[in-house]
Amino acid sequence: MIDFENMAFLKLRPVTDSRLSEQVAPLLCPGESIEQQFQGIRDGIVFTDRRVIAVNTQGFTGKKKAFVVLPYNRIQAYSIESAGVMDFDTEMKLWFSGLGIVTFELIAGSDLSSLARLIGNAILT
Template sequence: MIDFKNSDYVKLKQIDPSSVLKDVQPLLIEQEQIIGAYKAIRDYCIFTNKRLIAVNVQGVTGKKKDFSSLPYSKVVAYSVETAGVFDLDSELELYFSSLGKVKFEFTGSSNIIQIGQTISRYIL
């Protein structure tokens, strides 16, 4: 499991989901669709219509990967912070019933409101 308190899930930048599809495709279930993908330096996260998949790329070569599946059905609350004039980054905090808080930071170009709407659609 990824230690989200000490992870590099900061400054996630939106990427083309097809660039990481080969890694997560085997994990997807029937009728699960990728909504968006965001990447930090090496680690990345995938938002689907059912869950968030956080991928921790490990080792020197990056061939070893840790996949954490965070289903929206276990989210009890969430918080979004939009980018401002001087603070160009946005944040997403998810509160899971058995895991606790998971925090992600996105670059200003990310559409945090759309991410919040997607999560709302599946948890409300």
């Protein structure tokens, strides 16, 4: 199970391969589309046009997976922090009603502006 007391996903890099897409495809609603995907060492995050889906790979073989769905309509606020000269990571924090803060640490060069537009559009409409 994903630790909700320590909801930090670290060192995520953007991916375009279909591995995460295939894992979350059974969870998608009709008409829902994947906007961006990020992969860590074993875990991944998928941003759709309606929600965030966190994939936590468990066990020695990695066959066991836990999925946590975080709908955009539960986001109360968000923040983004770009990479600096000596800092190679960017960061996005999402404040979820009833859950708390979820932190995504992305490698520098991730498209934070389109991610912020996606979240902003979802919570403002």
